[in-house]
Amino acid sequence: MVNQPELIALDREVEQMGLSASDAVRKMSEGQLTSEELVLDYLKRIEAHEPEVAAWAYIDPRIALEQAKTLDEKRLKGNILGPLHGIPIGLKDIIDTADMPTENGSDLFAGRIPERDATVTRLLREAGAVILGKTVTTEFALSGARATRNPYDLKRTPGGSSSGSAAAVSDHMVPLALGSQTGGSMLRPASFCGVHGFKPSYGSVSRTGVFILSRRLDHLGVYAQNLNDLALVGDVLMVRDYDDVEMCQYADQSLVGALAQQFSGTPRLAIFKGRPWDFVEKGVSSIFQDTIVQLESAIQDAHIPPIVEEALSVHEVIMDASAAANPGRYLAHAEKLLPETVKRISVGDEILASDYIVAIDKAERIRYALDQVLEKVDALVTLSAPGEAPLGLKSTGNPVFQKIWTLTGMPAISLPMMKGPNGMPIGLQLIGRRGHDAELFRTAQWVEGKCS
Amino acid sequence: MVNQPELIALDREVEQMGLSASDAVRKMSEGQLTSEELVLDYLKRIEAHEPEVAAWAYIDPRIALEQAKTLDEKRLKGNILGPLHGIPIGLKDIIDTADMPTENGSDLFAGRIPERDATVTRLLREAGAVILGKTVTTEFALSGARATRNPYDLKRTPGGSSSGSAAAVSDHMVPLALGSQTGGSMLRPASFCGVHGFKPSYGSVSRTGVFILSRRLDHLGVYAQNLNDLALVGDVLMVRDYDDVEMCQYADQSLVGALAQQFSGTPRLAIFKGRPWDFVEKGVSSIFQDTIVQLESAIQDAHIPPIVEEALSVHEVIMDASAAANPGRYLAHAEKLLPETVKRISVGDEILASDYIVAIDKAERIRYALDQVLEKVDALVTLSAPGEAPLGLKSTGNPVFQKIWTLTGMPAISLPMMKGPNGMPIGLQLIGRRGHDAELFRTAQWVEGKCS
Numbered sequence: 001m002v003n004q005p006e007l008i009a010l011d012r013e014v015e016q017m018g019l020s021a022s023d024a025v026r027k028m029s030e031g032q033l034t035s036e037e038l039v040l041d042y043l044k045r046i047e048a049h050e051p052e053v054a055a056w057a058y059i060d061p062r063i064a065l066e067q068a069k070t071l072d073e074k075r076l077k078g079n080i081l082g083p084l085h086g087i088p089i090g091l092k093d094i095i096d097t098a099d100m101p102t103e104n105g106s107d108l109f110a111g112r113i114p115e116r117d118a119t120v121t122r123l124l125r126e127a128g129a130v131i132l133g134k135t136v137t138t139e140f141a142l143s144g145a146r147a148t149r150n151p152y153d154l155k156r157t158p159g160g161s162s163s164g165s166a167a168a169v170s171d172h173m174v175p176l177a178l179g180s181q182t183g184g185s186m187l188r189p190a191s192f193c194g195v196h197g198f199k200p201s202y203g204s205v206s207r208t209g210v211f212i213l214s215r216r217l218d219h220l221g222v223y224a225q226n227l228n229d230l231a232l233v234g235d236v237l238m239v240r241d242y243d244d245v246e247m248c249q250y251a252d253q254s255l256v257g258a259l260a261q262q263f264s265g266t267p268r269l270a271i272f273k274g275r276p277w278d279f280v281e282k283g284v285s286s287i288f289q290d291t292i293v294q295l296e297s298a299i300q301d302a303h304i305p306p307i308v309e310e311a312l313s314v315h316e317v318i319m320d321a322s323a324a325a326n327p328g329r330y331l332a333h334a335e336k337l338l339p340e341t342v343k344r345i346s347v348g349d350e351i352l353a354s355d356y357i358v359a360i361d362k363a364e365r366i367r368y369a370l371d372q373v374l375e376k377v378d379a380l381v382t383l384s385a386p387g388e389a390p391l392g393l394k395s396t397g398n399p400v401f402q403k404i405w406t407l408t409g410m411p412a413i414s415l416p417m418m419k420g421p422n423g424m425p426i427g428l429q430l431i432g433r434r435g436h437d438a439e440l441f442r443t444a445q446w447v448e449g450k451c452s
Numbered sequence: 453m454v455n456q457p458e459l460i461a462l463d464r465e466v467e468q469m470g471l472s473a474s475d476a477v478r479k480m481s482e483g484q485l486t487s488e489e490l491v492l493d494y495l496k497r498i499e500a501h502e503p504e505v506a507a508w509a510y511i512d513p514r515i516a517l518e519q520a521k522t523l524d525e526k527r528l529k530g531n532i533l534g535p536l537h538g539i540p541i542g543l544k545d546i547i548d549t550a551d552m553p554t555e556n557g558s559d560l561f562a563g564r565i566p567e568r569d570a571t572v573t574r575l576l577r578e579a580g581a582v583i584l585g586k587t588v589t590t591e592f593a594l595s596g597a598r599a600t601r602n603p604y605d606l607k608r609t610p611g612g613s614s615s616g617s618a619a620a621v622s623d624h625m626v627p628l629a630l631g632s633q634t635g636g637s638m639l640r641p642a643s644f645c646g647v648h649g650f651k652p653s654y655g656s657v658s659r660t661g662v663f664i665l666s667r668r669l670d671h672l673g674v675y676a677q678n679l680n681d682l683a684l685v686g687d688v689l690m691v692r693d694y695d696d697v698e699m700c701q702y703a704d705q706s707l708v709g710a711l712a713q714q715f716s717g718t719p720r721l722a723i724f725k726g727r728p729w730d731f732v733e734k735g736v737s738s739i740f741q742d743t744i745v746q747l748e749s750a751i752q753d754a755h756i757p758p759i760v761e762e763a764l765s766v767h768e769v770i771m772d773a774s775a776a777a778n779p780g781r782y783l784a785h786a787e788k789l790l791p792e793t794v795k796r797i798s799v800g801d802e803i804l805a806s807d808y809i810v811a812i813d814k815a816e817r818i819r820y821a822l823d824q825v826l827e828k829v830d831a832l833v834t835l836s837a838p839g840e841a842p843l844g845l846k847s848t849g850n851p852v853f854q855k856i857w858t859l860t861g862m863p864a865i866s867l868p869m870m871k872g873p874n875g876m877p878i879g880l881q882l883i884g885r886r887g888h889d890a891e892l893f894r895t896a897q898w899v900e901g902k903c904s
Binding site: 214215216242243245246248317321322324325326328348349350351352353354355356357358360361364365367368371 | 666667668694695697698700769773774776777778780800801802803804805806807808809810812813816817819820823
């Protein structure tokens with residue numbers, strides 16, 4: 001694990017900081033902690049650090065504390081709502097909340113309060129979570145950055161588009177947060193901010209009530225401090241919602257349950273290189289080698305079928321066309337949008353349907369080719385980003401290490417296991433078979449055990 | 453059932469004519485009939501009628517008889533390959549066969565012999581079928597008609613694009629044939645030619661080795677003389693093929709098995725009208741009413757959600773864009789294509805990807821809305837075509853009664869139960885829930901029983 005750099009030291013005076021969600025669940029169930037106490041601690045942390053980190057789009061301590069108190073009262077009556085009872089979580093500000101604004105990172109939606117919760121918001125509330133607040137997103141989850149800074153180095157980007165969610169978990173302002181990924185928006189920020197990140201299989205988490213960037217590519221995901229916490233939230237989210245017509249993968253196994261069973265034997269892991277590796281920064285390749293050498297006999301080389309080489313350009317066609325189709329409808333209000341957004345949603349304006357259809361067909365063939373690879377190994381292993389979080393806040397960094405798995409809908413986990421040349425975190429990314437998220441968790445647990 | 457009109461009377465001198473595939477299977481298993489005898493009878497029938505009907509793109513009696521003899525020998529040794537052992541079938545000429553040309557209805561592919569069988573061809577051979585020959589298709593399964601005539605009236609179209617398959621089964625040149633549907637190409641010809649037709653759920657039959665018009669819309673289907681025969685072939689075809697990456701529905705129940713169980717009680721049937729009904733020809737609506745009145749208490753009115761009104765225009769965008777993307781690649785050889793084809797594949801040239809994406813999203817919402825309707829009823833009931841087969845061979849008629857179910861991938865069956873003002877057949881169409889093809893067969897059996 002990477003050491004927390006000194007720019008923002010952890011305030012250990014705030015008692016519960018560093019506590020994982022799973023630990024908090026246990027302490028509450030043992031009567032050693034209330035949700036109100038926990039939420040108050042996080043609010044103190046946010047008060048102290050938010051001026052520098054700028055992770056939150058909206059937070060109202062009263063709304064947060066009110067939820068916590070209600071949940072504490074229910075607990076006293078023996079009414080435990082679910083596995084997240086009393087645990088605070090942050091939601092990327094493209095996820096609708098009926099009691100807080102949801103602005104999609106855009107001035108165009110300033111002050112917008114949705115009529116109803118997104119399906120995932122509802123599932124979290126039903127599981128007993130406290131919706132602590134809304135986290136900063138780039139505009140429309142595209143590339144137009146907002147003000148969030150990387151807690152490991154305030155001069156660096158936290159990544160995007162799920163900037164606030166990754167930064168808030170990294171800075172211990174909240175133990176859990178949801179983000180989304182259409183290009184590389186979940187696991188790149190996880191890598192840059194040194195947190196655990198999970199992008200589930202495509203179609204396994206509802207996107208009803210979430211800003212649509214691309215129905216073909218949009219995924220929701222989770223940030224947390226460890227695998228158990230990712231699994232805890234993943235199990236709550238992976239429930240079929242008939243209102244998201246593209247839902248197609250349904251959890252056949254509990255993620256928490258998968259972690260309770262150790263991996264029997266040694267998983268077969270294959271290193272994935274290919275095109276994204278062209279972007280790897282100086283010195284990072286050897287850091288990766290030093291890490292995976294610990295995995296010993298588990299490691300082999302993945303034979304990657306040639307069509308996978310086309311994945312990045314195929315993703316680009318689908319992403320650009322989708323941006324033109326969905327957020328593109330707001331171009332009429334260009335004066336209220338970031339120049340970067342206007343540029344981004346105009347790129348795909350002239351893409352022809354026939355080229356899009358060819359790209360979709362190729363995407364399915366790429367997925368099929370990678371499915372074949374993943375029938376022979378338990379997971380692919382690669383970097384979560386080409387290097388450390390870049391300096392500056394304008395660019396949120398390069399999503400190249402996520403695009404293939406976003407395109408193919410395969411589940412991916414980023415483990416904060418490496419440290420770059422400047423001491424900044426870099427994630428190790430594991431990719432599993434679509435629909436086999438539980439198996440990926442078990443493999444990831446084995447990898448962490450081997451490298452700790 | 454419609455009476456066979458007099459233009460081409462059934463040649464009863466050809467002994468086995470009128471025998472269903474299921475009957476032939478039984479007779480063969482009882483040693484009363486050989487595959488060679490059966491194939492010879494069909495070849496005689498074809499020799500007599502093919503000059504007028506023009507249903508076949510390719511037929512070589514030697515290849516057909518050789519298969520039959522080999523299968524008869526295997527039977528003598530007790531080696532029964534499968535449920536279609538010794539039964540002849542015709543394949544639409546967009547389905548690859550390694551031993552016969554596959555020309556996709558186009559001079560551009562004249563004499564093309566594929567390297568390997570399509571997956572469905574292989575499945576049929578493995579089940580013991582005799583591939584009798586290839587049937588006429590419009591060019592690229594679009595609207596450019598070839599020379600096939602309707603056996604009920606040679607001055608009328610058999611419908612298209614599966615013109616030859618429907619006409620050959622109608623004229624008793626073969627007991628079974630495969631066709632395909634991207635717009636209305638399976639069940640419109642079934643209606644016009646007075647045969648039973650089945651378009652399975654989207655993604656339940658492999659399209660590997662079949663000419664691609666639209667991966668999003670292409671379905672394969674079956675023509676036969678009765679429901680049992682459709683079920684017999686359907687069970688052989690509905691097998692997962694990992695090479696067709698869009699396969700998503702897998703038969704959870706045998707169709708033949710479903711027919712062996714009677715429908716318990718009365719199915720809930722709902723009449724579907726909406727947009728396609730605007731095209732219904734004079735006098736046909738009352739014929740439909742007279743038919744469904746026999747279904748008595750089973751019949752109710754379907755409440756159709758407003759978004760379904762958009763299905764026809766949504767289908768058009770997807771179909772036109774797909775034609776531009778797939779057969780559109782042959783535009784460089786326009787001089788070898790039918791003018792109708794060149795026109796058809798040029799229509800979608802300028803459709804933008806963003807408009808296509810909006811159409812795909814709507815298609816999913818339409819499917820969702822109709823899924824909800826079909827949770828409350830066992831099947832929707834409607835016409836299979838706006839009326840009788842039109843006069844003339846240039847147009848293959850109006851596909852408007854199929855487009856919604858092609859778009860939503862719902863299984864549909866056409867039953868030849870009505871007779872139009874000119875004595876030509878008209879089909880009754882039943883539509884079921886996607887992935888619930890077996891239930892639809894059971895409902896269709898009940899409907900036939902009620903109306904016979």
